[in-house]
Amino acid sequence: VIVPRTREPGHKFKPFALGLGLSAPWLHRPPRPAHRRVNFNAREQALVDRIKRLKKEAGSHSPSAWTLAKQIPELRLKVDACFLSNPYATHLFLTHLHREVIRPRKLRALLELYPSQNRVIAAKLGRVLDLEPDSIFVGNGAVEIIQAILHRLTRQKILVNLPTFSPYYEFARPDTQVVFNLLRKEEEFRFDPARYLELVRRERPDTVVLINPNNPDGGYIPYAVMLDLLEELRDVPNVIVDESFIHFACEGLGYAYWSVVDEVRRFPNLMVVKSMSKDFGVAGIRAGYAVMAPDRVRTLLDNGYLWNSSGLAEYFFDLYSRPDFQERYERERIRFIRNSRRFFDALARIDGLRVYPTHANFALAELQNGLSAEDLVWRLLVRRGIYTRTCDDKRGLEPGKFVRIAARNRPENSYIIRSLRRLIG
Numbered sequence: 001v002i003v004p005r006t007r008e009p010g011h012k013f014k015p016f017a018l019g020l021g022l023s024a025p026w027l028h029r030p031p032r033p034a035h036r037r038v039n040f041n042a043r044e045q046a047l048v049d050r051i052k053r054l055k056k057e058a059g060s061h062s063p064s065a066w067t068l069a070k071q072i073p074e075l076r077l078k079v080d081a082c083f084l085s086n087p088y089a090t091h092l093f094l095t096h097l098h099r100e101v102i103r104p105r106k107l108r109a110l111l112e113l114y115p116s117q118n119r120v121i122a123a124k125l126g127r128v129l130d131l132e133p134d135s136i137f138v139g140n141g142a143v144e145i146i147q148a149i150l151h152r153l154t155r156q157k158i159l160v161n162l163p164t165f166s167p168y169y170e171f172a173r174p175d176t177q178v179v180f181n182l183l184r185k186e187e188e189f190r191f192d193p194a195r196y197l198e199l200v201r202r203e204r205p206d207t208v209v210l211i212n213p214n215n216p217d218g219g220y221i222p223y224a225v226m227l228d229l230l231e232e233l234r235d236v237p238n239v240i241v242d243e244s245f246i247h248f249a250c251e252g253l254g255y256a257y258w259s260v261v262d263e264v265r266r267f268p269n270l271m272v273v274k275s276m277s278k279d280f281g282v283a284g285i286r287a288g289y290a291v292m293a294p295d296r297v298r299t300l301l302d303n304g305y306l307w308n309s310s311g312l313a314e315y316f317f318d319l320y321s322r323p324d325f326q327e328r329y330e331r332e333r334i335r336f337i338r339n340s341r342r343f344f345d346a347l348a349r350i351d352g353l354r355v356y357p358t359h360a361n362f363a364l365a366e367l368q369n370g371l372s373a374e375d376l377v378w379r380l381l382v383r384r385g386i387y388t389r390t391c392d393d394k395r396g397l398e399p400g401k402f403v404r405i406a407a408r409n410r411p412e413n414s415y416i417i418r419s420l421r422r423l424i425g
């Protein structure tokens with residue numbers, strides 16, 4: 001599937017040609033399927049109209065819960081199951097922040113002083129991760145790193161799986177062609193390595209992106225398959241592996257997770273992107289890093305990024321470097337995975353909802369009883385204060401049918417399940 005690199009205003013691509021003999025008109029321009037309509041009363045409809053406006057302004061992302069709550073206070077937002085994070089880890093961070101920064105009156109310094117320079121934070125991370133500091137690029141969130149790589153290292157052609165996290169194609173340079181590998185609903189969005197490699201050989205992209213587990217479907221590429229893929233992709237100049245959700249992937253059924261970070265030594269074309277937002281539930285502080293060959297880090301640093309962290313992000317990385325924090329975090333990670341698994345099982349038992357297999361902290365669900373995704377999402381929001389994500393704007397998913405629902409803490413999960421039963425059942 002090939003997208004010509006002409007852009008319409010607002011960073012939307014013009015309709016593009018389909019390869020691979022796939023007939024998928026909704027990749028082109030979403031048709032509006034006929035759905036069962038929901039009757040909102042006048043007050044609800046007025047809220048829905050305001051939400052829709054905010055959603056439109058947010059482009060292909062969603063307005064943050066923060067934005068919604070501020071702009072539409074009447075919404076009484078209770079649960080954010082749209083953005084993806086581990087709420088137990090947020091609590092852990094907050095406990096430390098309170099005890100070590102706020103109570104001892106050190107917050108002022110975090111706010112008033114410059115944070116350390118990028119290389120100082122990289123050196124600190126290098127020591128704990130047992131990696132060369134020169135091989136770490138610290139970002140203001142993973143999104144900044146993705147932009148940096150796409151702008152500086154990618155050349156003519158990038159291959160991205162679809163559906164995907166949209167910055168991987170939205171932030172490509174105008175002279176970069178984007179090629180998509182479509183993950184198929186009929187195959188539960190499973191990644192097929194043989195078909196993928198065939199596409200790589202045919203298209204010869206200079207950059208490939210593998211998000212593992214993938215967003216928005218939660219599909220997972222097992223570690224052994226990943227290692228084989230890295231071997232096979234040796235000749236591709238840039239291989240991006242985005243592990244923003246790897247802490248939730250429980251390969252086998254133990255809770256150990258399998259990162260390819262150490263493979264950067266063996267594969268100089270590999271760049272492993274790590275967002276701290278989801279695992280540690282700290283999206284607001286904008287912390288992320290990537291591991292890659294030192295010459296690549298130097299190339300990216302040529303564009304700046306001197307003080308691109310913040311005092312809070314630096315404090316987070318300090319904690320992240322401490323074994324006592326890591327030990328506590330590990331307990332919260334496992335607790336969250338356990339609860340999330342139960343949540344996904346309960347979701348899958350709701351009539352009218354098809355839940356796809358997930359290794360992440362969210363599930364992609366398909367509506368099967370004629371209700372449209374938007375109507376469900378607005379109903380959940382205005383009637384129950386639950387924020388979920390329609391996938392109507394996600395390329396590669398038939399519009400009107402899919403919602404992405406994030407796992408939260410246990411009471412919130414039960415509230416989501418009860419609400420869904422009431423609204424769909």
Ligand SMILES: *Cc1c(COP(=O)(O)O)cnc(C)c1O
Nearest residue numbers: 141142143165215244275277288
């Ligand atoms: C959320 C997300 C990111 C960006 O995370 P930030 O660190 O908050 O910028 C990167 N990659 C994927 C796949 C994501 O879902």
